[in-house]
Amino acid sequence: MRVTRRWNSLAAITFLGNRHVETTVKRGYEDYAEELGLKLVDPADFTLIRTPFKKGFRYKRIDGKPLSPKDEARIVALVIPPAWTDVRCCGSAKGHIQAVGQDVLGRRQYIYHPKWENVRNSMKTNRLLAFGKALPRIRKRVMRDMRSKPTSGKPLAALAIKLIDQKAFRAGHEKYAKDGGRGIASLKSTDLKIDGNTASFVFAGKSKKTNEITIKDPSAVKRLRLLKRRGRLFQYKDENRWRKLHAGKLNEYLREISGSKVSAKDFRTFHGSARALAFLAGIEAQSESARKRAVAAAMRHVSEFLRNTPAVTRSSYVHPLIIESFNAGELGGALLRSPHRKGLSGPETGLMRLLEGER
Known part of the structure; x- marks a missing residue:
């Protein structure tokens, strides 16, 4: 299920539990969550915790009571990284956030309900589009300064x-x-x-x-x-x-x-996505195994540029629409056609076309 256009205006504002959300925007997300059969939750209210046990972990309620078999199976299925600390989990299977914790660098990390990823992907699309539109202005001003x-x-x-x-x-x-x-x-x-x-x-x-x-x-x-x-x-x-x-x-x-709310990290996401698109566009992979090999090769290619692992590259720096479109046979070489947009390269132009709905 794709996020509809009516959510595009909300792309700059996300609800991660510990960030402020304007009342009208939060109400809009609540409506959409209801459409998905979910509910917005705040991690500060989570009552299920993870504690060390023997050589692994166990999950229990904050009052010490054990979990129901159903809740325990749900949380185990989240595959929460063992390196995370201060892990808390949602008491409801319908929460848009299912678990939170701190990684080894002390950063807050989240595991979302699979249905909520549609909303997050829409946010990624709009953020990249805003950055791509601003990039020619950025480059022109950088040269001047x-x-x-x-x-x-x-x-x-x-x-x-x-x-x-x-x-x-x-x-x-x-x-x-x-x-x-x-x-x-x-x-x-x-x-x-x-x-x-x-x-x-x-x-x-x-x-x-x-x-x-x-x-x-x-x-x-x-x-x-x-x-x-x-x-x-x-x-x-x-x-x-x-x-x-x-x-x-x-x-x-x-x-x-x-003139936009962009950050230095947006360069890595934009370039990672553009490079992945340029690598995959026009490749004709007839079988599922061939498509998997092509995607894996693309992630290795991009990860070398970003100096990340292929897994991190795929999860954090390549827009999911690129792989989704490739697997569906919709990532044609025509995306890279000339003329390219002023101030953007061929792959960057192709990325903008894809995100805007062109094939």
């Missing part, structure tokens, strides 16, 4: 966004840097080597995985050479004080130049 030396905030942010756009760097939030994982904003001069017109980055990224990235863009390399004199690459002087270019500042800059 990069004309100045990266000694102040905006030219420095422009350089960072250009590198994110080209090579899918993560933004580099400080909380991950403290755990040894860096992104563009938290890179150090020791992470960068420059040889002629080539800049090479080697650093520990998310989950401390080694990232090796090569930059050959002359304008970017020229500016990176200036930054290498500093201990931390992306910092600038303001009123005689050195200030770090935090990931939050990058996102503020993006929102300012795009």
